[in-house]
Each structure stands twice: as structure tokens, then as C-alpha cells.
Amino acid sequence: MDYTFHWRPVWKRLPELIEAGLLTMEVAVLAMLLGIVLGMMLAFIRMSGRRELTWFATTWIETARNTPALLQLFFFGFGLGAFGVHLSPYVIVLCALSFNNAGYLAETFRGGFQAVPDTQVRAARSLGMTWGQTYSRIIIPQVLKIVYHPMTNQMVWSVLMSSLGMLVGFRELSGETQFAASQTFRVFEFFAITAVIYYVIVKLILGGSFLIHWKFFRKGEG
Amino acid sequence: MIEINNVSKSFGSLEVLKGIDLKVEKGEVLSVIGASGSGKSTLLYCINALEPIQGGEIRVDGIDVHGAKTDVNKLRRHIGMVFQQWNSFPHMTTLENVALAPRIVLGKTKAEAREIAARQLDHVGLGDKLDTYPTNMSGGQQQRLAIARALAMEPDYMLFDEVTSALDPELVGEVLDTLKMLSEEGMTMILVTHEIPFARDVSDRVAFFRQGVIEEIGPPSQVIGDPTSEHTKQFLSNVR
């Protein structure tokens, strides 16, 4: 083995990498929030059983779940270009991640709603609660508890997926790493450190998720 | 007063209620007995507007339950209902389960609602379980919680749909005791039940349902003690 590792260029760029890591988290969190809103809508549309709308939701969900995230990213990147729509790398990544998150979360939410028995609706309604009250006070809190862990997984997935941004010229953590590596030719060293940064980000998310769960969902268990 | 005039109800092509006429006065306890599928539970759902009806009308204190302009949410405040499956809200403590509806439906303050809830829970013998989560309680306790939850709305009528059917035998007694207590306090109640001796004990009147019609109705001493209909006799001998 005649390769010598050079870590110094990496340390020098570390602040930039960490800053790019924050950008990664920003876009992943934003895409998650958008994904939750859109996913809820898709789940409701699919559960409504109205055929003129369900085909739209079904197409979205199945495409998001059955094609590579990278293909979805290329679609927002190059595919829309065919219609003269040119988006910035940030928007491309945000759209693609939100699209993907929404597709997966829609099915998660649908499963969550199905797991709460219909009789809960009846019990709440018999107490004189309106539809809105029944959903906001009784049904959705229970659904949230059921979908919490799958949602945490999707959040992690959202971060991992955002790394694809480097392929459309987005300078998030991976893109920044590639840029720095191409300037210094220390590809292995840079990507090794980036792997560590991703690992830390993922652990931070899981830790935060654990804390939130401990604070809000501990009750009523066991 | 609950007035039921010639009510019919179908699920698709299956007719479950075929022209029911019934009046329940204030302060009366009516037990409804009959085989499964005779339509007795469906009637309770219709009284609380949880199921639509296809014919006839139901009036509660003169208000047409299924009228187009009736505010069912308002109506339901006056009619409490307890189900076979207790349906406690698993994400809330016992106290929160009971305090929720008074607060968000009746608009009581948080303190008032909690006070009402604590009083009702104490009433059904759960005064020491206020901060317990329903998942940590027995079926009998959860069913009493459901009763307290309905009572907290201070309803004028209570509907009980086979509230002991899903319970383990040793837990039935505590729930029946609670029902008996309510009847002695003068609550107007309609009980759908399979507990014939209990029905005989607490009811002012008993109605025997068969295939969507009322086969026989009258005081318990007559319907249960000395039935005139052959079907009633047969049902009672099968149950015993």
C-alpha cells in the first residue's frame, strides 16, 4: 500500500462541510414538513374513495414508492426542462424529496387511520363532538402515535436522500464534499469525513425523536 | 320523553327495524331484550342519530332527531350513550377522558370540567384512578369510565348497548351495580341487555324484540315472569 492519507485539507475545509451539513438538514426538514402536509392530503384523497381524485393520489404514491429517488430527482431537474420549467438546484431537491416523502407518508398515514377503530368515532360523536373535534382531539392524536416511528424513519431517509443533490449541482453536504474533493484530489478522505457527518446527523435526529417521544407519547403506554 | 313512531331501518336490502312504535317517559327504565340481530342495538344508534332511518320519526323532547334542520351535536348532549366496546380514548388519562367533552362541547372551563369529571368518576367508583391510563385498567373499570364520560355531559337520557357483553364474567357485577345505582337515582334509561334477571330487577318495562318488531312489551313481571307470546317464552327458556 503506497497511498498516504492526507487529512489536513479536510480539516481546513471542515467549517464549510459543517455549514453544508446544516443546509442538508434544512432541506431535509423542509421536505419532511411539506411531505407531511402533502402526504396527509394524499391519504385523505385515497381514503375518500372518490374516483376522479384517487387516480391522481394513487399515481403519485405508486410513482414515489416504485421508482428510484434519483429518477424522481432527475424528473424535477431535467424532465421539467422539457416543458421549459427550469428550477434552481435547491428547489429541485426540495421538490423531489417532498414528492418522495409525501408518497411514502401517505401510505403510513392511511395505515395509521385504519388502525384506529371506527368505534372511537362513534364514541366521540355520541358525546356531541363535531367531526372537527372528533378528528382533532380523538383520532389524529392516536394516529400520530401510531405513525411516529415510521415518520422518524422517513425523516432519516429524507436526510440520506438529500445527498443525491450533488448530482444536480446542489452544494449540500455531498455536493460540497464532491466540490472540495475535486479541488484537492483527496476523494477518499473527504468522503470518509462526510460519512461521519451524516452518521452524526442521523444519530442527532434519532436522539431528538427519542426525546420528543419520551416527552409526548410516553403516557398511556403499557 | 323519547317518542318512536313507526320507525323502519335497513342496511341495504336487509330490513332490521320494521315499524317500531315506542314511548319512553322521563324517569323510566326500559330494558330491551331479544336475540342477536333482532334490531335492538340498531334502535339505540338511531335514537342517537348515529345511524339514519328510512321511515317514521324519532322525537326526543319533541325534537325530530333525523330532521334536516336538527343540530345533532346539540341533541346528543342530552342523550348519553355507552357501547358494548367501552371505547375509552387510549391517549388520555381517565380524568381527561371524562373532562374532554364538557370542556370542548359544553364550553366549560378547564377547572369546571375537571371538577365535573372527578365527581362523576367518584360516582362510578373510580375516584382513585383519575390519573390512570385506560390501558392499565380492567374492562369493567373501562366500562364504568365510559359511563362516567357519558354522565359528565349531564344528559337527560342514557342509552346502554349491551354494556356487559364484552366483559369477563367476574367483571359484569360491578358494571350492573353502577347501572342499578343510576336507575335508583331516577335516570331515564334504555338498556339493551342479555342479563335477564338484571332487566327484571331494575326495569319499569321490558320490550322483547324479534326480527325487527316489538313482539311483546310490558312490566317485567309480565314479559319475563308470565310472557304471552310463544316466541318470548322460547327465547327466555333458551337464555336461562
Add this chain to the structure above:
Amino acid sequence: MSESINIAAQSASFFTGFKLNDLWYLAGAAGHTLMIAALAISIGTVFGVFFGWVLSVSRWAGAATLGLVLDMFRSVPLIIQLILFFNFFPIIGLPLNPFAAGTIVLVFYTAALVASVARGGIESVPVTTRKAARSLGLTYWQELFYITFPIGCRSALPAWTGVALGVLKDSALVSVLGYVELLRASQILITRTQQPFIILAIAGAFYFALSFPIARITERLERRWQS
């Protein structure tokens, strides 16, 4: 009338760059995707089940280390893993072509995902069932292969299907190393024809076509095992 002719003319020009030959080119590339995914899933599953078994039986340092390593494969983006290992192999004097490097990384990635699925499956088998089998005189290994694996397999199947479908899609990332699989082929065609929309749609349809049989077969297996 004139409007519809106009649209027809437009859509005709839309298709000119893309020829039937290109469809065969994409189909061939889909074959490459299928090959690399099939290799990764089959070899990765074997390793993954073994790792899952190790994790389920042992609480010792070895298992903890294994758990940590597998966790890293699940917590770092696959694209980073691919670039990292592709650049690592030459360092240890073992330069690999994109296909080999991609396959090796995908195998370990799959194994890491399958390990937690397999562990869950093994642990889903009730201890009493396993004890009952041992009480009949089965050895540890007999019990494992005749009782625990078949039962655990059934409960782990849906999750395993998810992993397999995921790896099929994730194999698209090997394109980053320059291996011409389905997505890379689409990119090449897009550059030549400048018709990204239609080509991406066709590529998406190919991915659907590849994942559909997996989903259907496991669905059928699940139903058969339930009855």
C-alpha cells in the same frame, strides 16, 4: 380541427429523437439493473440472515461491534458509501471496475438492512415454540433450520420485500461510478435526444416492471402462508 392537427404535429416532433432502437438499449440497461440488484439481494440476504442470527443470539462485544458496523451502513447515504469504497479499493491495491465495486457495496448495504429484518423475524418466534421443538429431541441447529427459520421467514417476509424493492431502486446509484445501468442509460439518451420527459417516463416504467413481479410473488407467498 386545425388545432388537433397542430397538436399531432407537435407530438410527432416530440418523438423524433427517440428511436425504437433506444428502447432496446434501455431494455438492455434494465437487464444490467436486474443483474446487479439480483446479485446484491441474493448474496446480501445470505449475509444478512447470518448477521441477524448473530445479533439475535449474542449480546457480547462481537455482536455490539457488528451491530455498530451494520448501523453505519444504514446511517450513511448509499451514494457516499459507493464513492468511498470505489476510492478505497485502489488504496489497498485492489482497483475494481464500477460493476464489481458497486456490487460489493450493495451486498453489504443489503446485508445491513436484511440483518435487522432477520433479527426481528428470529425474535418473533416464541421461545416456548423453540423449547417445545428442543424437547422433542431436535438439536440446536435442527431447531434453527426446521422451526425458527421457517416461522421467522413468514413474519419477516413483508419487511424483506421492502428491502429487496428498495435495493432494486437504490441500485440506480451505481450509475454514479459509471456503470451503465437503467438510469445511466437514460441519462445518456437524454443527453443525445434532449427529450428528458419521455425517457425518464420509460425508465420509470421499466423500474415498475422490474419491481412488480417481486411485489406480486411475495404477496402470493404471504397469502399462501396465511391460510
